[in-house]
Amino acid sequence: MQFALLIYESPQAFASRKSDGTDSYTGAWRAYHKALVESGAFVGGDPLEIPDTGTTIRIKDGKRGVQDGPYADTKEQLGGFTILELPSLDAALEWAARCPAASYGAVEVRPLAPDTKRRIVE
Amino acid sequence: MSGGEEDKAHRAVERVARESYGRLVAYLSVQTQDVAGAEDALSEALLRALTAWPRDGVPQNPEAWLLTAARRSLIDFFRHQKVVSASEPDLLLFTQGPAETSVEPNFPDERLKLLFVCAHPAIDPAMHTPLMLQTVLGLDAIRIASAFLVPPKTMGQRLVRAKTKIRDAGIRFEVPEKHQLPERLEAVLEAIYAAFGIGWDDMAGVDQRGGRGLAEEAIWLGRVLLQLLPGEAEVQGLLALMLHCEARRDARRDRDGRYVPLSEQDPKLWSIPLIEEAERHLAEASRYERPGRFQLEAAIQSVHAERGRSGRIEWAAIAQFYEQLNRISPTIGRRTGYAAALAEANGAEKGLAVLDAIEQEAVSAYQPYWAVRAHLLELLGRNTEATRAYDRAIGLAEDPAVREFLLKKRR
Numbered sequence: 001m002q003f004a005l006l007i008y009e010s011p012q013a014f015a016s017r018k019s020d021g022t023d024s025y026t027g028a029w030r031a032y033h034k035a036l037v038e039s040g041a042f043v044g045g046d047p048l049e050i051p052d053t054g055t056t057i058r059i060k061d062g063k064r065g066v067q068d069g070p071y072a073d074t075k076e077q078l079g080g081f082t083i084l085e086l087p088s089l090d091a092a093l094e095w096a097a098r099c100p101a102a103s104y105g106a107v108e109v110r111p112l113a114p115d116t117k118r119r120i121v122e
Numbered sequence: 123m124s125g126g127e128e129d130k131a132h133r134a135v136e137r138v139a140r141e142s143y144g145r146l147v148a149y150l151s152v153q154t155q156d157v158a159g160a161e162d163a164l165s166e167a168l169l170r171a172l173t174a175w176p177r178d179g180v181p182q183n184p185e186a187w188l189l190t191a192a193r194r195s196l197i198d199f200f201r202h203q204k205v206v207s208a209s210e211p212d213l214l215l216f217t218q219g220p221a222e223t224s225v226e227p228n229f230p231d232e233r234l235k236l237l238f239v240c241a242h243p244a245i246d247p248a249m250h251t252p253l254m255l256q257t258v259l260g261l262d263a264i265r266i267a268s269a270f271l272v273p274p275k276t277m278g279q280r281l282v283r284a285k286t287k288i289r290d291a292g293i294r295f296e297v298p299e300k301h302q303l304p305e306r307l308e309a310v311l312e313a314i315y316a317a318f319g320i321g322w323d324d325m326a327g328v329d330q331r332g333g334r335g336l337a338e339e340a341i342w343l344g345r346v347l348l349q350l351l352p353g354e355a356e357v358q359g360l361l362a363l364m365l366h367c368e369a370r371r372d373a374r375r376d377r378d379g380r381y382v383p384l385s386e387q388d389p390k391l392w393s394i395p396l397i398e399e400a401e402r403h404l405a406e407a408s409r410y411e412r413p414g415r416f417q418l419e420a421a422i423q424s425v426h427a428e429r430g431r432s433g434r435i436e437w438a439a440i441a442q443f444y445e446q447l448n449r450i451s452p453t454i455g456r457r458t459g460y461a462a463a464l465a466e467a468n469g470a471e472k473g474l475a476v477l478d479a480i481e482q483e484a485v486s487a488y489q490p491y492w493a494v495r496a497h498l499l500e501l502l503g504r505n506t507e508a509t510r511a512y513d514r515a516i517g518l519a520e521d522p523a524v525r526e527f528l529l530k531k532r533r
Contacts, residue, residue: 024529027529027532031515031516031517034510035487035516035517039487089273089276090272094487098517098518098519102520103520103522
């Protein structure tokens with residue numbers, strides 16, 4: 001089964017990325033990534049640029065609406081995602097608990113929807 | 123009625139719910155052979171108390187009042203259901219029992235039977251601890267779910283299923299016969315220790331909101347068990363183990379919240395009364411001359427506690443206790459513990475050899491293994507391998523303080 005870990009981060013966490021990679025934010029993520037890869041669970045995933053760089057578009061009643069910034073106006077914003085191959089939700093929650101963001105932000109675990117995908121891709 | 127009186131009544135309900143929940147559920151369960159039914163009846167009784175007590179005053183014997191009210195709920199329920207079940211005769215006896223005012227003020231403590239039911243071999247071992255936390259301690263499914271990293275809805279369903287199984291499979295509410303006792307008791311002790319372990323790991327205190335932490339709840343359960351089942355060496359062994367660990371709670375983090383490993387903790391921050399109590403239990407347990415895993419684990423903690431007096435750690439003694447533990451039942455945790463102790467006593471090389479002998483498959487997600495491995499590789503000057511092992515340990519760490527500690531060591 002594949003699960004997405006959706007990583008939610010605070011403005012402070014986004015700000016702490018700006019260093020040269022020797023900070024504990026990067027160190028913790030590097031180690032977490034390695035542990036995921038070596039356990040065989042890692043399928044894919046990436047961090048996202050800071051929320052300010054987002055642009056949100058929607059078309060309503062035939063009119064385009066474009067908005068600066070992310071879609072949701074919340075304190076903690078989507079900062080990245082990881083796709084994992086694991087036997088169960090229990091295992092996914094264990095990995096989510098080890099995710100550095102679990103202790104400074106939040107991690108949402110969601111199963112991917114392969115049936116929906118198949119209908120779309122076919 | 124004044125607001126003050128109402129507050130008093132509400133506090134009284136809360137207090138009885140807190141202190142007597144397990145005893146009431148146990149008593150009602152033994153009568154009906156149905157834990158879920160007993161819990162429902164008690165919840166209803168507690169709800170009624172919230173209206174009645176502020177109005178009529180807190181009864182002289184609140185437990186007896188709740189028992190009477192719970193019985194009435196059960197009678198109503200059975201009248202509605204008109205169920206015919208194997209336990210019906212008992213039920214009739216129970217519900218038609220003595221007039222409601224005469225509920226014995228000192229109704230028998232049946233929690234021991236309930237503990238054995240919760241850890242019954244017919245119940246999924248993963249549910250032993252959650253069942254105990256709910257039925258004996260009255261913890262709600264949401265809190266239990268957080269402790270076990272399970273979605274609250276799922277935990278709720280699993281608890282319901284387990285209780286249905288208890289009722290439908292006819293699991294008997296009884297203290298096992300002597301020849302079965304050691305094995306059945308071990309399951310109870312394991313379940314209590316599992317609760318302690320979760321509370322112990324929860325240094326961030328996520329679990330502590332609105333009540334005692336799980337570690338304290340587990341110690342309390344251990345004390346209840348000892349009181350109900352005196353003369354069992356392993357019960358005292360478990361209690362000694364938990365008390366030794368609990369004694370060090372304040373020493374596990376420095377003033378800035380940084381992780382402090384056991385061998386670097388300041389013994390002045392350890393609780394002497396808890397250590398002394400632990401030692402007393404361990405000494406009494408050893409008099410029965412029936413060694414077991416919990417006594418051995420407590421003995422290891424006792425050696426660590428000894429540093430408070432002697433200033434040094436007898437690693438050879440710790441390694442020996444781990445060796446005995448692994449002879450009883452080897453686990454990855456104990457083999458890792460043995461490796462760490464052996465490394466301190468006889469050199470990093472010896473410890474690493476023990477780690478190398480553990481199958482890689484088994485440790486791919488076991489954090490302490492990688493932390494010990496990293497440390498030993500570092501001592502041996504194998505820095506590239508040490509860095510890789512540190513990364514695994516950091517990546518598998520759940521506690522941010524432990525993660526920070528290892529990140530510093532890795533540099």
